[in-house]
Amino acid sequence: MSADGDVAVLGVADHRRGELRDVSFELVTACRELADAVGGELHLAVVAGDVERFAEMLDVEGVDAVHTVDEGEEFNHDLYAAATAALVEELDPTALVMPNSVNGLDYAPAVANALDLPLVSDAVGLSYDGGLEATREMYGSKVETTVAVDEEPFAVTVRGGEWPPTDAPGEAEIRPFAFDADESAFPSRVLGFEEVGGGDVDIADAEFLVSIGRGIEEEENLDLIYDLVEATGATLSSSRPLVDNGWLDPARQVGQSGKQVTPDVYLAIGISGAVQHVAGMKGSETIIAVNDDPNAPIFDIADYGVVGDLFEVVPALIEQFE
Amino acid sequence: MKILVTVKEVASAADDFEIEGTDIDERYLEYDLNEWDDYAVEAGVRIAEATDDAEVVSATIGPERADETVRMALAKGVDRAVRVWDDDIAAAELDVAAKTRLLAAVAAEEEPDLILTGVQASDDGYGATGVSLADELGFGWAAVVNQLDLDDDLTTASVHRELEGGVEELTEVDLPAVFTIQTGINEPRYASLRGIRQAQSKEIAVRGLADLGLDAGAVDSPVRRTGMTEPETQSDATYFDGDADEQASRVAEVLRDRGVVGE
Numbered sequence: 001m002s003a004d005g006d007v008a009v010l011g012v013a014d015h016r017r018g019e020l021r022d023v024s025f026e027l028v029t030a031c032r033e034l035a036d037a038v039g040g041e042l043h044l045a046v047v048a049g050d051v052e053r054f055a056e057m058l059d060v061e062g063v064d065a066v067h068t069v070d071e072g073e074e075f076n077h078d079l080y081a082a083a084t085a086a087l088v089e090e091l092d093p094t095a096l097v098m099p100n101s102v103n104g105l106d107y108a109p110a111v112a113n114a115l116d117l118p119l120v121s122d123a124v125g126l127s128y129d130g131g132l133e134a135t136r137e138m139y140g141s142k143v144e145t146t147v148a149v150d151e152e153p154f155a156v157t158v159r160g161g162e163w164p165p166t167d168a169p170g171e172a173e174i175r176p177f178a179f180d181a182d183e184s185a186f187p188s189r190v191l192g193f194e195e196v197g198g199g200d201v202d203i204a205d206a207e208f209l210v211s212i213g214r215g216i217e218e219e220e221n222l223d224l225i226y227d228l229v230e231a232t233g234a235t236l237s238s239s240r241p242l243v244d245n246g247w248l249d250p251a252r253q254v255g256q257s258g259k260q261v262t263p264d265v266y267l268a269i270g271i272s273g274a275v276q277h278v279a280g281m282k283g284s285e286t287i288i289a290v291n292d293d294p295n296a297p298i299f300d301i302a303d304y305g306v307v308g309d310l311f312e313v314v315p316a317l318i319e320q321f322e
Numbered sequence: 323m324k325i326l327v328t329v330k331e332v333a334s335a336a337d338d339f340e341i342e343g344t345d346i347d348e349r350y351l352e353y354d355l356n357e358w359d360d361y362a363v364e365a366g367v368r369i370a371e372a373t374d375d376a377e378v379v380s381a382t383i384g385p386e387r388a389d390e391t392v393r394m395a396l397a398k399g400v401d402r403a404v405r406v407w408d409d410d411i412a413a414a415e416l417d418v419a420a421k422t423r424l425l426a427a428v429a430a431e432e433e434p435d436l437i438l439t440g441v442q443a444s445d446d447g448y449g450a451t452g453v454s455l456a457d458e459l460g461f462g463w464a465a466v467v468n469q470l471d472l473d474d475d476l477t478t479a480s481v482h483r484e485l486e487g488g489v490e491e492l493t494e495v496d497l498p499a500v501f502t503i504q505t506g507i508n509e510p511r512y513a514s515l516r517g518i519r520q521a522q523s524k525e526i527a528v529r530g531l532a533d534l535g536l537d538a539g540a541v542d543s544p545v546r547r548t549g550m551t552e553p554e555t556q557s558d559a560t561y562f563d564g565d566a567d568e569q570a571s572r573v574a575e576v577l578r579d580r581g582v583v584g585e
Contacts, residue, residue, distance in 0.1 A: 016485065063338055077453075077463070098450075102485045105441075105502075106465040109418060109450035110457040118544045119418045121448045133548070139335045139346065144553050151544040187496040194482070194490045205485030208582035232583045244506035256486050259514075265582045267573070286580055288573055289559070293337045304576055305559035306569045316570035321583060 005064075008040025009095040013058055014082055014101050015046070016075060017193065020054055023099040023158075025165035029156050030126055031097050032062035032166065037128035038094045041065065045177070047083045048072040052174075061168040067091075067177040078186035080107040083179050087116050090177070093153060095132070100157035112155040120147050121157045132156070141275060141297050201251050204234035209263045211281070212252055213239040215270020215291065215310055219247045224314050225269065231321040237261065239271045255280035259275060270310050273298025290314075323376045326434035327366040328452070329359040329423055331384050331391040333548040335414055344547045355391045358440025362503040364510040365470055366438045367399035373476070379399050381428045383421060385412065389526055391574065396521035397513035404428050408530030414541035422454040422542070429459055435476065437500040441466050449502075456500035464495050468504040472497075485540035 011031040013024040019116035028044070033050055041064035046054045051068035058066050069083045084107065096115075098108040100122045124142040124144075125135030132149040134156060203209060210232065212225045229236045236252060243253045254261050256276040266284035271277060272298055273289070279288070282301055289302035290313050299305045306313055327471035331353050355363075363380070370376035380395045380403045382388055392403045406424050414420065429437065437456070442449035449465075456463030468490065469482035476497060483491040484504050495501075513521070531540055562572040577583045 008355070016489075027363050059329070075463075081457070099522050102466045102483065106453065106463075106483070109453035110463070112421060112450075113419065113454040113457040116419075119448075119450055119454070120545060121418075121450045136447075138550070139333070140444065142335050142339070143341065143346065143550050144346070145547050145551075146549040148546050148548045149544055150546065154544075176418060187499070188464065189494045191492045191494060193485075198487050208580075232577065234582070240505070246509060249568055250488075257484055258488060260487070263582075265577060265580050267577075286576065288576060290573075295337060295555070298559045300555060302557065302559040304573070305557065305561045306573060307561065308569055312566035313569055313573075315335055316566040317573055319567075320570055320574035 001046070006040040007091045007093040008035040008038035008085060008307060009042050009097055010091055011042065011097045012097040012099070013044055013046040013054060013078070013223045014103060015049055015054060016103070018049065019103065020057055020098070021161040023101055023114050023169060024058065024158060025060065026095060026163040027099055027158055028058070028060055028166040029163040034095055034097065034126050034128055040094065041148040042089060043067060043093065045069065045079050045084060045087050048074060048076070053176045056166045059172040059174065060166045060170045062166060063126060063170045063172040065173045065175055067175050068178050069177050069275045071179060071181045073184065074190055075103050076111065076186065076188060076190050077103070077107040078188050079181050079183065081110040081114065082181060083177075086112045086179050087177060088115055088153070095153065098157045101160045104157050108155065108157045117147050117155040118151050119155045120149060122159050123156050124159050126156065126158070137275075140272070142295070145203055159275070196250055201235065201249070203235055203237045203252055203254065204259050204261055206261070207264045208232065208234045208267075209261060209265070210234040210267045210269065211237040211239065211271060212242065212269050213271030214241045216242070219245070222247060224311070228314055228318050230268055231318045234267070239277045263322045268298050268302070269314065272296045273301065323373050323377065323436070324432060324434045325366045325370060325378045326381055326429060326432055327359070327362050327395070328381045328436045328437065328439040329363060329377060329391065329395050329439070330356045330382065330443045331388040332356040332443050333446065341552065344550050346550070353387065353391065354362035355394050356440050356443050358442060358444070358503060358505055360510045361505050361507050362438040362440050363395050363398055363400060364508045366505050368508065369436070369472065370399070372563050379404065379432055379434070381406065381425055383407065383411070383416065383424055388402055392526055393521045394513060396524045397517040398511055399517065402433050402525040402527070404432070404527050404529055406529050406534070409428050410531055410538045411541055415543050416541060417545035418448055418450045418454050420541045420543045421451045422458050423536065424534070425451065425455050426458040427536055428529070429455070432532070435498050437461065437498075439500070439502055441502045441504050452502035459498075459500070462495040462497070462499035463501065464493055464499070465502045466505045467501045470501060470503070470507065
């Protein structure tokens, strides 16, 4: 395949500590669909680290070219913002697509602002018919919105887990992009990484997790959940707010920024099921949800649903095992 | 040292609601200080408390109704507030770029050393304005910060960025800078009665486009919301009906059936 036509879409890959992240391959799927709708080529960029190896892995079906920027070892937003902006100026794509990952949030808005591109972040769907129409969620996933963009080129960030990954081998051209970064002039320096949430409990190994969320309301109400855990022999986990409040150890947090778990049974109590939480537990074998809001998104992925007051259901459940 | 904290009044929807046009009907919305911004306010106030001659100023884009939210930030230790609003802004749909221009104009007047804001707003969840603002001002930045320490001469910040999967990135950023603050970085204080009383006499300066040296073009936005729908429930869950005892007995049945509890 020769890559010398109009570039419809430039997508930027996400990697960390030597590994391409899954969202990179999902982004390819989203970008290819968009490039077909716009009518043009899909180019990818991969910045920093072992870019040649990454480029070979990113050479999947539908990608016309992969541009490598061989500067730096790890993600640094100043480098990413500068390199991405330079590539956009060189390739003149209709759409710049970046991942809505924590690192995506750290450079995409800067690139959009620097190039004066309209930005739609956290898209869960993209369509194009003479102009972009993106689908986004609002109000904690209670509604979906459509957002139209009246200008081109434009920038989008896409949510992970919304598109299937593209893995089939491709025939992309791999092109080193000559970009000289003056790293000494960057106002930020990445010094390293730290693993968090160690502790002596490993929720990722548990067969049966009783997971508690904001619905518990007060710290002292946790005693009820400790009683359930004791009666059933389950392992306790939680959604983010309880950890933020300091009520539970970070090692117990399930979700995007916490742990990914795949127990036989995940009993979610008072957890609404925000997308960040679901990302960490949707692989559970059986999901049981207890929530007083029948519209809570947790029921969308639950196998069994109990619409009810946890302060009535949990004591009744404890009784079942006494 | 001057710290600017941008705070947003966010809307949240009731469990049952109706959609009117491209938004949830006003009757089903409640307004409050954005949760992430609450942590940003706390981070700003703590830095000010530990630093000589520090002032914390909040900046909000919003209508008069937002004063209640702004007063909450003032009650928690913000020294004074700027609220950006006028008829042109009210009539516009503000995208990230438009919000960036408005807040950059406030920052140009205030000349802060440090700007703090929440990672995202809980209503529209763009998560972009802070980093966009940093670029506009030529400041350094870091997004999704869950630990923030300033060095003694206030020229550099050491931050932890909360990445996915229980990993944090350790980064150094030269000031002036913008940091988007993640929940859990601190424990936001409750406003004390004394704080609430004091907040009543603190200044909320209302600034329109002209006051900020901007024209109506500053709020032009090529990004428009064109529709809103309530997603159809995709649930294929089996629901356990009945009273709590009946529901609990069905749950217990599943747990025994899966073999995760003893008899």
